[in-house]
Amino acid sequence: MQPAKKEAHLFVCGQCGFESRKWLGRCPDCGAWDSLTEQRGQSTGRSVRKTATAHPLSGAVEEESARLLTNINEMDRVLGGGIVPGSLVLIGGDPGIGKSTLILQLLASLAGQGRSTLYVTGEESVRQIRMRAGRLNIHEEAISVSTENCVEAIVDLALEMRPALLAVDSIQTVYSEEVGSAPGSVTQVREATARLLTLAKANHLPILLVGHVTKDGAIAGPRVLEHMVDTVLYFEGDRGQIFRILRTVKNRFGSTNEIGVFEMKESGLAGVDNPSALFLAERPVNVPGSVVLPCVEGTRPILVEVQALVSHSSLGTARRTAIGADPQRLALLTAVLEKKLGVTLFDHDIFLNIAGGIRIVEPALDLGVVAALLSSFLEKPIDASTVVCGEVGLAGEVRAVGQMEMRLREAGRLGFTTFLMPESSCRQLQKKVGTDIRILAIRTVAELAERLFNG
Numbered sequence: 001m002q003p004a005k006k007e008a009h010l011f012v013c014g015q016c017g018f019e020s021r022k023w024l025g026r027c028p029d030c031g032a033w034d035s036l037t038e039q040r041g042q043s044t045g046r047s048v049r050k051t052a053t054a055h056p057l058s059g060a061v062e063e064e065s066a067r068l069l070t071n072i073n074e075m076d077r078v079l080g081g082g083i084v085p086g087s088l089v090l091i092g093g094d095p096g097i098g099k100s101t102l103i104l105q106l107l108a109s110l111a112g113q114g115r116s117t118l119y120v121t122g123e124e125s126v127r128q129i130r131m132r133a134g135r136l137n138i139h140e141e142a143i144s145v146s147t148e149n150c151v152e153a154i155v156d157l158a159l160e161m162r163p164a165l166l167a168v169d170s171i172q173t174v175y176s177e178e179v180g181s182a183p184g185s186v187t188q189v190r191e192a193t194a195r196l197l198t199l200a201k202a203n204h205l206p207i208l209l210v211g212h213v214t215k216d217g218a219i220a221g222p223r224v225l226e227h228m229v230d231t232v233l234y235f236e237g238d239r240g241q242i243f244r245i246l247r248t249v250k251n252r253f254g255s256t257n258e259i260g261v262f263e264m265k266e267s268g269l270a271g272v273d274n275p276s277a278l279f280l281a282e283r284p285v286n287v288p289g290s291v292v293l294p295c296v297e298g299t300r301p302i303l304v305e306v307q308a309l310v311s312h313s314s315l316g317t318a319r320r321t322a323i324g325a326d327p328q329r330l331a332l333l334t335a336v337l338e339k340k341l342g343v344t345l346f347d348h349d350i351f352l353n354i355a356g357g358i359r360i361v362e363p364a365l366d367l368g369v370v371a372a373l374l375s376s377f378l379e380k381p382i383d384a385s386t387v388v389c390g391e392v393g394l395a396g397e398v399r400a401v402g403q404m405e406m407r408l409r410e411a412g413r414l415g416f417t418t419f420l421m422p423e424s425s426c427r428q429l430q431k432k433v434g435t436d437i438r439i440l441a442i443r444t445v446a447e448l449a450e451r452l453f454n455g
Contacts, residue, residue: 074271080254093235111142115164122173258298276303289376293368294407301410308372324354340396366392
């Protein structure tokens with residue numbers, strides 16, 4: 001007679017997945033407060049240990065497994081050239097941003113190539129998926145849809161069908177029968193992802209996972225989830241705008257911080273081949289507070305418009321608002337202007353916006369922010385054919401940024417004639433990369449003001 005399984009009481013951290021036999025006010029692993037919740041389940045008992053094997057690296061044979069091209073250029077770009085067989089890809093984003101639409105279009109593209117695909121959804125019915133496919137004009141017979149939530153059943157179905165790609169929407173709705181906690185809990189999400197990871201690696205089956213995000217914009221569930229998968233993609237953008245940014249945060253098979261730009265249309269998401277021209281299409285001319293910045297996202301140079309509005313405040317505390325940029329960086333650059341140029345901004349409201357809904361995190365944005373702030377404060381427009389790029393230090397110096405030749409080439413392609421860049425970057429620039437752009441070397445923010453506004 002087998003002994004009855006004992007019910008185990010565990011307290012699991014909702015941030016990192018740390019487990020404890022007793023409740024703790026603060027997680028000793030990640031330091032989060034009041035993050036441990038009770039998870040009840042049954043212990044699985046003594047497990048059978050498998051025999052480990054090792055192979056010499058020099059004797060390993062690399063299999064000729066080409067990437068799966070989705071024929072969606074922006075998707076292939078962020079993945080590093082296509083989907084790698086056996087990879088586990090996690091896609092996160094706000095509700096309604098277009099994750100399920102992108103997954104369905106990707107499956108339809110592969111089905112159009114004669115490949116069978118499997119779409120497992122735990123949040124919608126088959127009828128709802130058919131309605132979305134009808135709106136997107138997708139009528140591919142090679143797409144199979146299942147509404148299963150049990151990870152063991154999903155694995156059995158994938159082994160039976162042997163699809164070229166498996167998509168699970170979403171991982172928070174999948175549960176394992178061997179875990180007693182509720183679907184969406186830390187234990188369930190971790191166990192379900194581990195089962196799908198084993199399925200992907202053992203059968204060279206690429207799997208796409210859709211993940212919910214928290215109010216802070218991070219993937220919901222344990223932090224270890226992002227470490228388990230091979231690639232992490234974030235869908236960014238405002239649902240009120242037509243642009244969507246698909247950003248690579250982690251990629252074991254390609255470059256990180258790569259982005260893909262999509263435009264939301266009635267027929268679904270369409271890739272944007274020339275995002276620079278699209279972001280600058282509605283740029284006002286000869287208006288104070290507007291300047292063009294050449295930024296680099298991954299391997300792609302993009303020209304964006306930096307907008308600033310500086311107005312006198314009648315309140316006791318002036319406001320500092322930044323959309324698409326770091327608010328702390330805006331406060332720092334405002335202090336630099338007050339200290340080094342004597343510009344009085346403490347009694348002015350400052351609003352900064354990166355037009356188009358894109359978010360810029362690289363330090364090359366600094367010089368564009370300074371130029372836009374000065375332009376709005378002085379009510380003097382910046383020449384429409386001028387671009388600026390550089391990092392600003394606390395002493396008011398302008399520091400070099402990387403990949404300047406790539407930025408210069410993109411600016412020249414779109415017809416800009418003047419490029420203000422750090423002096424150190426100008427020295428490192430071997431040649432003008434075949435463009436006729438006039439390059440102006442800038443050493444300090446005071447010199448920037450002299451060049452743009454004649455002092």
